[in-house]
Amino acid sequence: MSSHNSSELQVLCSSGQLLLQPLWDRLRTSKVPIQSPFFPVIFAIVTYLGFCLPFVVLDFLSPWVPALRRFKIHPDFSPSVQQLLPCLGQTLYQHLVFVFPVTLLHWLCSPSLLPPEAPELLQLLRDVLLCLLLFDGEFFVWHVLHHKVPWLYRAFHKVHHQNPAPFALATQYMSLWELFSLGFFDMVNITLLRSHPLTVLTFHVLNIWLSVEDHSGYDFPWSTHRLVPFGWYGGVAHHDLHHSQFNCNFAPYFTHWDRILGTCGLHPPGVQW
Ligand SMILES: *[C@@H]1O[C@H](CO)[C@@H](O)[C@H](O)[C@H]1NC(C)=O
Ligand SMILES: [Zn+2]
Ligand SMILES: [Zn+2]
Numbered sequence: 001m002s003s004h005n006s007s008e009l010q011v012l013c014s015s016g017q018l019l020l021q022p023l024w025d026r027l028r029t030s031k032v033p034i035q036s037p038f039f040p041v042i043f044a045i046v047t048y049l050g051f052c053l054p055f056v057v058l059d060f061l062s063p064w065v066p067a068l069r070r071f072k073i074h075p076d077f078s079p080s081v082q083q084l085l086p087c088l089g090q091t092l093y094q095h096l097v098f099v100f101p102v103t104l105l106h107w108l109c110s111p112s113l114l115p116p117e118a119p120e121l122l123q124l125l126r127d128v129l130l131c132l133l134l135f136d137g138e139f140f141v142w143h144v145l146h147h148k149v150p151w152l153y154r155a156f157h158k159v160h161h162q163n164p165a166p167f168a169l170a171t172q173y174m175s176l177w178e179l180f181s182l183g184f185f186d187m188v189n190i191t192l193l194r195s196h197p198l199t200v201l202t203f204h205v206l207n208i209w210l211s212v213e214d215h216s217g218y219d220f221p222w223s224t225h226r227l228v229p230f231g232w233y234g235g236v237a238h239h240d241l242h243h244s245q246f247n248c249n250f251a252p253y254f255t256h257w258d259r260i261l262g263t264c265g266l267h268p269p270g271v272q273w
Contacts, residue, residue: 016121024118024198034197035114040103045095047205048172049088051212055168056084058218071218073240079167087169094172094179102180112197119196127195128203132253135207138185140251144263146178147250166215166243210253214239231255234264241265 033039059078062068069075146157160174172179190203213224214236220226225235234255242249248265251257258264 016123017118019121020118020124020198027198028114028116035112037104037107038100040107041095041100044099044204044208045092047208048091048212051209052168052171055212055216055218059167071220073217073219073236074165077165077217079163079169083163083167084169087173091169091172094176098176099179099183102183114197119199124196124199124202127190127193127199128206131190131193131195131203132206132210134189135185136251136253137257138188139182140257142181142185143250143252144261147246161243161246164244166217166240168212168216171212171215210235214252215243234258238265 027034058068062072062078143157146152156175156177160170160178162173163170174182186204186207190200195203210224216236217240219236223236225231225233225237227233228235232254234249234251235253238249238255238258239252242265245265248263249258250261250263255264
């Protein structure tokens with residue numbers, strides 16, 4: 001009976017693996033040198049700027065396209081070049097001067113081997129969701145602490161609050177300590193779980209996308225917080241309000257921690273739930 005069950009389970013699992021195998025084979029054998037010491041930092045920069053770019057273009061267009069402004073949380077705000085350039089400059093500077101040496105050190109200490117087998121789809125989804133929840137909780141604690149303790153706020157978190165109306169490129173406008181804390185929360189659990197490299201990659205891409213969406217200033221009908229049921233995901237509506245009000249919505253993505261602690265902010269006017 002139990003052997004019957006376990007073989008059924010195996011079939012189910014390997015079919016999930018078969019789904020991802022072609023993708024993994026292509027990645028593994030592609031010309032993209034995923035095992036190069038330069039890959040992590042270049043990947044982080046390219047993914048981040050790639051996700052920001054559409055919003056930068058939309059912000060340039062929005063003064064001329066009224067239809068676009070309907071989706072903006074601050075309809076009349078568009079970042080100026082003088083606001084965009086420091087953000088871009090700081091991201092490149094921090095990644096090249098600080099993130100690169102750290103990822104290089106990590107590469108030297110633990111060279112990763114790429115397994116020939118793809119991960120199982122269900123396991124990938126489970127690990128990614130679990131790590132997203134852990135990241136959300138870890139950053140929530142960090143974030144509350146850096147708002148409640150005045151010197152922590154002034155020394156480490158104030159920089160990120162320089163833009164009361166956020167825009168995509170302001171996502172990573174933060175102190176070095178905040179960047180490394182976020183990087184640590186992003187890495188620690190997915191590493192501890194010994195996830196498959198494809199799972200790790202998926203989690204990083206999703207995390208970068210969600211953080212950019214949080215700051216984009218655009219609330220589209222397809223924004224993540226409108227796709228997740230029960231208002232469980234706060235996303236751009238919640239995080240944008242955090243930037244204008246400071247005292248609510250400390251969790252970056254989900255709403256459960258702010259609901260439990262009573263720090264869930266009111267939804268901004270005009271945003272339908
Ligand atoms: C996730 O990371 C935290 C530290 O940030 C650690 O306490 C926790 O045990 C980790 N969880 C898992 C499942 O690895
Ligand atoms: Zn904050
Ligand atoms: Zn923010």
